[in-house]
Amino acid sequence: MSKAFVRESEVDEDEELVEVQSFPGFKNYMTPAGHRALREEFERLVKVERPQLVETVAWAASNGDRSENGDYIYGKRRLREIDRRLRYLTKRLESAVVVDPREQTQTDRVFFGATVTVRDLDTETEETWQIVGVDEADAGKGKVSWIAPLARGLLKAELGEVVRIPTPGGVRELEIVDIRYEASS
Structure with missing residues (x-):
């Protein structure tokens, strides 16, 4: 099979990811917990994973023929992945606007x-x-991005208000029964 069909692209894919998730005109809002999670991932990659992998790649390179050296090939690929993720995290952290929900004064909306x-x-x-930032969204944990249709339908609504949310299955009518502002986990 031709290498053209199996070779992985070395194009800077994080540029594409940032553009998709950094919508023009929108800020990169995140909660303190979301910011902390991104910062911890960045620190772990820089201080633990990347140095260990560099050591492994250096060892594998010293073994000779690199063309059939699995440790070397995998290590170089993983290093590119880590570097790509680090660039992505750097951009997301630099553009972050951290909003602490506990500081909200208008708690009925x-x-x-x-x-x-x-x-x-x-x-x-x-x-x-x-309602959390784009990088924190996880529907399985009950966290929805502030730009998602559900969140956009709920934003600025008051306690007791009924909102209409368009979904693929039809319009849902939701009544807001409780609003809390607390530290996210």
Whole structure:
């Protein structure tokens, strides 16, 4: 098979990721916990993973023929991945606007960082979501990005208000039953 079909691209993919997640005109809001998580990942990559990998690659390079040296080939590839991630994290941390939800004064409305409990008026089920930054979003943990349709529908709504959220399955009507501003985990 031709190498053209199997060779991995060495194009700077983090540039593409940053453009996708840094929408023009939008700020890179994040909670203190999200900022701390990115900073910890950056520190771990710089102080632990990358130095260990550089040592492994240097050892593998000293073994001779690099063309069939799995440790060397894998190590160089992983180094590129780590360097790409470090550039991405650097850009995201530099552009971060950290917003502490506990400092919110208008607690009867939904703003960034709020933990919102809603009741679906069709099914009478309740869901709780925290509105967080793009890099922190994790639906499995109840964290939704502030630019997601759900969050955008909830932002600036008041306690007791019914909001209409368009979804692929149709419009959902959600009543806001609780708004909390607390430290995220």
